[in-house]
Amino acid sequence: MLAAVAALSEQIRAAVVDRKSLRVRAGGSKDFYGNTPQGAVLDPRVISGIVSYEPSELAMAAYCGTPLAEVEAVLAAQGQMLAFEPPHFGDGATIGGCIASGLAGPRRASAGYTHGGVRDFILGAKLLDGRAQLLSFGGMVMKNVAGYDVARLLAGSLGVLGVIIEAAFKVVPRPGAETTLQFVLNEGAALDQLNAWGGQPLPISASAWQAGTLHVRLSGSASAINAAVTRLGGDLIEPAAATRFWYQLREHSEPFFGGDAPLWRLSLPPGAVPVELGEEQLIEWGGALRWIRSRCPTAQIRARAHALGGHATLFRGGERTHPVFTPLAPALNAIHRRLRAQFDPHSIFDCGRLYPEMHDASHAR
């Protein structure tokens, strides 16, 4: 593994000398995500494999190029899983890409110990920075407040701070049982119901509303699920169909995600009222995630998301004439630029995929 790290370091040093930029790309399963990247490809899959895994520690460390499917299979063999149910979006997904994209699936907004996104389960990371230095943040333990929590900062960083070489993350036991219920409700009623349930001790692990139908998944002990089924009512979905439903939702292979209308991802407070942009919609995360197929102007969608207390990302398709991510307030932008300059003083790693303006090093010192 040292030789592989040395080879990647050499590629970074050469880029510094040649004043070239690099973009980190493994399997390319999430190529569609973000603005158009630039630079020569640095492929971290030369570093692959699980570094350590002790089921009783609820923690795993893996090299960045380890296939996400391998991580999940090894965990499943011990009755454990990644709590955030990450989408793969293709066969080539790696754990490094999963962390760098920071995308979580249906279980993101679950109740109990599975609640949280990618960043919530990161325990530590080794990062190859823009000087080709190998830095080591965090560790393998559950509670760690020694130094700034840079490892969590890497979740969703899209490679702008360096190459994630290795990551340590918390894993959780698989639930003993799962059941999916279906309800017929309009959008407003579904949002009201989801938010009301969110305030009650119920084992809800996922939700999805679309076109007048709400699916709710319950996870936990059989006794907790039985009690919840009695309390919530609704129609039971047959287990195989339910598994397929949540899988297709996670992987965006649901028909809603097909076609070529621009796909917007609105991340909002769960209690936000209906978005009302007059287009097709799918709601997840108890109301906190609203997928919209919309040809409305970017400014209109961003303004609506902002008014509702959240932000909008052009997730797939559409005209890429505007940045896909919501622009940052000036004070945040200044910190982003300075942070990037600290980790990558020679501007080697492409940041155009996240915020092209981070390239401008005029504020960076």
Add this chain to the structure above:
Amino acid sequence: MNDGPVDPQRQRQVVSALRAALPEHCVLHRGEDTRPYECDGLTLYRQLPMAVVMPESESQVALVLKLCHAMQVPVVPRGAGTGLSGGALPHASGVLLSMAKFNRIVAIDRRARTATVQPGVRNLAISEAAAPHGLYYAPDPSSQIACTIGGNVAENSGGVHCLKYGLTVHNVMRVRALTVEGEAIEFGGCALDSPGLDLLAVVVGSEGMLAVTTEVTVKLVPMPQLARCIMASFAEVTHACHAVAALIAAGIIPAGLEMLDQAASRLVEPFAHAGYDLDAAAVLLCESDGTPEEVSDEIEHMSAVLRAAHATRLQVSSTESERLRFWAGRKNAFPAAGRASPAYYCMDGTIPRRHLAQMLLAIQAMEIKYNLQCPNVFHAGDGNLHPLILFDDSDADSVARAEQFGTEILEKTVQLGGTISGEHGVGVEKLNQMCSQFDRNTLDAFVGVKRAFDPSGLLNPGKVVPSLHRCAEYGRMRVHGGAVPFPELSRF
């Protein structure tokens, strides 16, 4: 610990500038007025600040920061001062910024299950305000009746429920703050994610070094319908440690999983009357929460695992008052230590759970080596240890032995693949051990993060990240077995 005397001339300049900006009662500078702020919960370190300011509004905090920035005066933010690592230790040529007057609950949003509060609101006060809605704020540090949410954000505090419900970083959604230049900034938000880098993840646990928190939005979770606690006795400490791993390996995530060794049980029992088994080498408290059906099943499952792990006695709480009594001893361990000994030094390392037994045995050997008692009461489920070194603070030799004892525990923590701080922070206390846990490049990256947020280096300088010089000194001292654990505080 002394960083030097306050320079009277500089003090006059700064105090007069602060007085021009703030009402008179918000600025303290006479020794008798600033004395209460000379230390936080880690009383081994004391330093008088040049001045203490107690602003009453965000705009006043902004004024203080702008003024200090213009005059190049260090600023040390402080909440309730319950921190245990000296994170709020004043700076001799700096201003101590007390956020105590920011004590208002701004809003409870029942629909979205959030509370927005000022940073000086006490941790427990949030749960009390949320209780009428059937909600609570999950992280519950032992100091929760006194510590503030602003301090919790600074330290990324934990508590007995974080095994299942997460730390502060998992339960804070949004931090409104002021930069060192006095500019307002918001990290995170009321949605589940925010655009750009997740700066909130770095701000939480940054020990007041990156920005000054002025408002916090936290996640509230539904109160469980029922909670019950098992009190399990073990004849051997190693059995209790193995039982912890066995519970997790069985796929159980207890709502709380805490251990007291025999010395700790005997220390707290006369004080708390919790009913602990004083003949047991170790007692485990193992809690289940959820629906009545779920709790009943889980208690049965937990009991079976504990019995298989050689528990000698199991008691399950049958009423809420009994459950609270079980916890009373655990939550009162620190006051009990304070009553039993002239002084105590609370350590805070986290190690992989599988090494718990090895660590406790090593601490027993150190008790003999340093001739000091060290009861252990800790978050076993997280592997987060809190050895309580009992010493006499009026005896210089006892103090020195306590400090060396603490250092050796932290070094052992790093050797076992753990961390020198699980939830109390680095502050000034563990600067040396940061040199052991991290290499220089990583420490320099922390300096880089600090500069990205605070280019002037004026926010709480000298904490968390040790200088190159300090690490070199510490390295030499360890090599020569020297006995001076606290060379002069470094600054960058």
